[in-house]
Amino acid sequence: MARFRARFWDPTGARYGTPTYPWRAAPDGLMTRRQLRAEGLRPGGQDPVAQILWQSKARGVRVAYLYRVDRARPVRPMTEGRYRALAAAMRARRTCPTCRIDRGYVISVRLGACVPCADSESSPASSNPMGVAVTGAEHYREAERLLEFVSCGDAHPGHAGVIYAHAQVHATLALAAAQATQITGLYVDADTYTAWRDAIGDHASNPYR
Known part of the structure; x- marks a missing residue:
């Protein structure tokens, strides 16, 4: 494993306080919010169980939280009212x-x-x-x-x-x-x-x- 990736390898959470993995090294069964969304899922109120850390040239160390797929829930259907509210907010x-x-x-x-x-x-x-x-x-x-x-x-x-x-x-x-x-x-x-x-x-x- 490259040195910059090994820096973020902490599956036990001893260094960062929560299980941590480098970019593209998350174990099976865990996904980020964006990955869950692509599968039509959402965290469903669960707390993150791990995180991904990576180095960005523009923004320094970045983080993405990981959630258990087996506890995820389907995305709520987009109603007309929710669509209007989100559109107005954006x-x-x-x-x-x-x-x-x-x-x-x-x-x-x-x-x-x-x-x-x-x-x-x-x-x-x-x-x-x-x-x-x-x-x-x-x-x-x-x-x-x-x-x-x-x-x-x-x-x-x-x-x-x-x-x-x-x-x-x-x-x-x-x-x-x-x-x-x-x-x-x-x-x-x-x-x-x-x-x-x-x-x-x-x-x-x-x-x-």
Whole structure:
């Protein structure tokens, strides 16, 4: 077993407090919520009995909880009332509080607005609604977040193209910020350097550590 996978191998729970397995190593009879859903099942009120841990370049260590399949119950049928309630809840999460437009993806809590509104309000003379300036490193992280959001299947199928476009905008702005620093020969402070290294997942050559 590879070293990074062995790090998360703890079937007895001695290290993590609950039985833990690396990605794609869960035993038979246990499934995540998403896997249960694909089989037309739901946890049915049971508590997780184990977990999967894996390393994500963009978000660090991720976790997915495992449930016993033999205790799972069939998914409740989707009634018209439940469909309307869920649709309204998801529409509210996709609606930007600034421009009031349904953007087709869940609005980032960190930005506090949709990508266009956050970008337009994050000039040097102002800040976005959350009071956080969007730096080159943050553009890089947001591009990765949006791409992961689509690849995980969380986006509405009809809006994947829009989210990809926003991800490309963030990636382009991140590249422009990185190239501008190199071309102009600017020296960045330790915090800015560390933010870039954290974003790209490389700490080995950081002189400030």
